[in-house]
Amino acid sequence: MIEARALVLGYRERVVLRDVDLTLRPRELVAIVGPNGSGKSTLLRALAGTIPLHGGTVAIDGVPAHALTPGARARRIALVPAEEHADDDVLVREAVALGRLPHRPWWQWGDQPDDEAIVDAALARLDLTEFALRRIATLSSGERQRVWIASALAQQAPTLLLDEPTSHLDLAGAYATLDILRGLADDGAAIAVVLHDLNLAVASVDRIVLVGDGTVLADGPVAEVVRADLLTRAYGAEIAVRRTTDGAMVAIPRRRARKGTA
Numbered sequence: 677m678i679e680a681r682a683l684v685l686g687y688r689e690r691v692v693l694r695d696v697d698l699t700l701r702p703r704e705l706v707a708i709v710g711p712n713g714s715g716k717s718t719l720l721r722a723l724a725g726t727i728p729l730h731g732g733t734v735a736i737d738g739v740p741a742h743a744l745t746p747g748a749r750a751r752r753i754a755l756v757p758a759e760e761h762a763d764d765d766v767l768v769r770e771a772v773a774l775g776r777l778p779h780r781p782w783w784q785w786g787d788q789p790d791d792e793a794i795v796d797a798a799l800a801r802l803d804l805t806e807f808a809l810r811r812i813a814t815l816s817s818g819e820r821q822r823v824w825i826a827s828a829l830a831q832q833a834p835t836l837l838l839d840e841p842t843s844h845l846d847l848a849g850a851y852a853t854l855d856i857l858r859g860l861a862d863d864g865a866a867i868a869v870v871l872h873d874l875n876l877a878v879a880s881v882d883r884i885v886l887v888g889d890g891t892v893l894a895d896g897p898v899a900e901v902v903r904a905d906l907l908t909r910a911y912g913a914e915i916a917v918r919r920t921t922d923g924a925m926v927a928i929p930r931r932r933a934r935k936g937t938a
């Protein structure tokens with residue numbers, strides 16, 4: 677569980693977000709949405725305890741984030757950044773196995789049968805078994821993105837923070853990934869995921885945190901946050917919210933009519 681209180685976040689003298697209170701509980705799948713540059717990744721990094729705070733506190737399982745060693749943090753929180761890198765020569769299996777490092781002193785690495793099984797399970801869950809012995813460099817960007825998620829799963833942290841994990845995934849792959857996250861939350865994980873696709877968020881998560889205007893504009897169940905007025909304010913563009921015939925909500929930006937169209 678993560679509890680952030682009165683957060684002020686930024687870089688050097690520039691404040692990006694202020695007055696942020698946010699709690700992430702076990703069994704919750706939460707989407708963080710908002711426009712480009714609004715501070716979603718910054719918020720995720722602050723929750724993971726990887727950037728200094730300008731103000732406020734972040735507690736991870738009741739312990740101040742800054743009081744945890746990197747190893748202790750990594751056993752509690754798996755962070756999947758928007759861009760991840762690995763040497764081109766690294767095999768998919770090796771990249772996923774890096775998720776096990778926080779659980780073992782280096783001198784025990786390689787001798788743990790448990791680790792092998794955990795890595796195999798993470799590969800299978802992301803449909804990567806057949807890629808296990810491929811070099812990372814030979815994968816497509818969507819396949820690579822699944823590797824970083826698998827590595828986070830292998831980390832077996834009770835909290836998962838993912839920054840745009842579906843940005844390279846196709847339509848079905850993106851929804852399938854959210855289904856995997858849903859399953860992990862149902863099993864007890866606390867999960868926050870930065871998403872640009874509002875409709876993917878609406879279809880998949882319990883709660884939405886809407887970032888905009890330098891703060892958290894709304895935080896609550898999907899139906900409370902996905903409102904035309906709130907979205908229009910956050911994105912600075914008119915956004916309508918409609919229901920499909922089967923009752924699902926969809927957010928649609930209003931666009932100017934093109935020449936020659938009604």
Ligand SMILES: Nc1ncnc2c1ncn2[C@@H]1O[C@H](COP(=O)(O)OP(=O)(O)OP(=O)(O)O)[C@@H](O)[C@H]1O
Pocket residue numbers: 687692710711712713714715716717718719
């Ligand atoms: N390392 C950094 N140093 C200085 N400024 C930064 C740094 N990282 C981000 N920023 C700035 O902080 C603001 C918020 O950035 P952040 O990456 O958190 O936004 P975001 O909502 O995740 O954006 P996007 O949707 O485009 O990924 C932006 O104006 C960005 O330029």
